[in-house]
Amino acid sequence: MEQFLPNFTWRSPTRVIFGVGRLADLRGLVDEAAGEQARIFLVTGRSSLRTRGILQRVLDSLGEGKVTLFDRVSPYPSPELADAASAECKEAGCDVVVAIGGGSVMDLAKVVAVMSANAGRAQDYATGEKAIDGPGLPFIAVPTTSGSSSEVTMAAALWDLEGKRHMGLASPHMFPTVAVVDPDLTMSMSKTLAAVTGMDAFTSAIESYWSIEAEPITDGINLQVVQMFNVNLDRSSIQGDIESRANCAMAATMSGIAYSNSRPNACHAVGIPLTLYWGVEHGQAVGVTLTTFLRWAAPGIPHKMPALWRALGVEDLDGACERITRLMTRCGLQTNLSGLGMEETDLDTLVANTRWDRTRTLPRPLGQDDLRGLIQELL
Numbered sequence: 001m002e003q004f005l006p007n008f009t010w011r012s013p014t015r016v017i018f019g020v021g022r023l024a025d026l027r028g029l030v031d032e033a034a035g036e037q038a039r040i041f042l043v044t045g046r047s048s049l050r051t052r053g054i055l056q057r058v059l060d061s062l063g064e065g066k067v068t069l070f071d072r073v074s075p076y077p078s079p080e081l082a083d084a085a086s087a088e089c090k091e092a093g094c095d096v097v098v099a100i101g102g103g104s105v106m107d108l109a110k111v112v113a114v115m116s117a118n119a120g121r122a123q124d125y126a127t128g129e130k131a132i133d134g135p136g137l138p139f140i141a142v143p144t145t146s147g148s149s150s151e152v153t154m155a156a157a158l159w160d161l162e163g164k165r166h167m168g169l170a171s172p173h174m175f176p177t178v179a180v181v182d183p184d185l186t187m188s189m190s191k192t193l194a195a196v197t198g199m200d201a202f203t204s205a206i207e208s209y210w211s212i213e214a215e216p217i218t219d220g221i222n223l224q225v226v227q228m229f230n231v232n233l234d235r236s237s238i239q240g241d242i243e244s245r246a247n248c249a250m251a252a253t254m255s256g257i258a259y260s261n262s263r264p265n266a267c268h269a270v271g272i273p274l275t276l277y278w279g280v281e282h283g284q285a286v287g288v289t290l291t292t293f294l295r296w297a298a299p300g301i302p303h304k305m306p307a308l309w310r311a312l313g314v315e316d317l318d319g320a321c322e323r324i325t326r327l328m329t330r331c332g333l334q335t336n337l338s339g340l341g342m343e344e345t346d347l348d349t350l351v352a353n354t355r356w357d358r359t360r361t362l363p364r365p366l367g368q369d370d371l372r373g374l375i376q377e378l379l
């Protein structure tokens with residue numbers, strides 16, 4: 001029998017604070033990270049925190065006079081917006097960056113934190129022209145959705161929607177210092193937001209599991225993530241009760257911890273052009289090919305599949321695909337490309353703009369003709 005001797009580097013430096021009400025810890029964590037007199041650059045989205053009174057609560061607890069608020073983050077933030085935020089952070093002489101929001105807010109704030117000590121434009125780092133060669137300001141991430149997992153990852157995505165470009169910044173210097181995961185903050189997610197963000201983390205966990213980068217630690221975490229979303233994702237979307245939302249918050253954070261070490265691949269490779277060219281929301285865009293690539297990957301790692309079937313509560317590949325499809329349908333997500341408004345004539349553009357660099361960690365090689373055939377069947 002062939003021996004498998006693990007050989008890998010594990011990275012997960014972010015301290016995770018988890019629990020309902022733990023937002024109250026934020027003030028102490030800021031003091032610990034940057035001192036009691038620290039100036040705080042607080043990054044958030046435009047409205048949801050205000051309507052629930054959470055933003056005011058945070059400002060009161062941090063001390064409004066010490067906070068420079070940047071609340072202009074929109075979904076799919078651009079490098080220019082990151083530059084504008086960085087300039088404000090530097091001008092105010094901030095000592096610590098705090099993000100409260102979804103993936104876009106945390107990603108942008110993560111870039112601001114690291115650029116405080118790395119000169120130049122965000123675009124230079126996003127395109128690889130410059131390398132991030134040192135740590136930035138301490139960065140505390142507080143997610144209000146359960147899916148981007150940015151609170152524990154070393155990557156941030158920036159977008160040029162007009163120029164149809166997705167840019168990823170990634171560096172071990174970009175891991176947040178602390179993640180404060182308070183499930184109460186996810187209670188304002190709509191059914192759709194709970195579904196699409198959860199689907200992002202659920203898909204990432206399964207991609208991470210079948211990847212050739214996977215190792216025993218990521219396998220253990222990913223199987224638990226799959227099991228948790230399998231039981232809680234539809235409930236979190238449909239009922240939205242605190243227990244299912246808390247389980248999805250935990251699962252999403254765990255997914256990021258695993259996929260920082262074994263990266264998402266094929267579903268994200270196809271999902272990125274689906275967002276750029278057809279405006280499909282990220283979690284929906286990566287989820288739509290999940291069963292397709294599961295069928296592709298499974299024969300490459302037959303020894304790992306029974307554990308995945310158990311995590312999904314099924315007995316085989318067909319059962320797993322049916323289970324995932326049913327879960328997505330119950331959450332109101334589309335399970336084929338025609339449901340996303342795509343036609344046969346779109347497929348060439350999708351194949352040409354797939355992020356092929358991301359498909360190399362599949363357990364079976366995938367060529368352009370293979371992908372064309374697979375997505376044809378998904379119409």
Ligand SMILES: [Fe+2]
Binds near residue numbers: 201282286
């Ligand atoms: Fe994602």
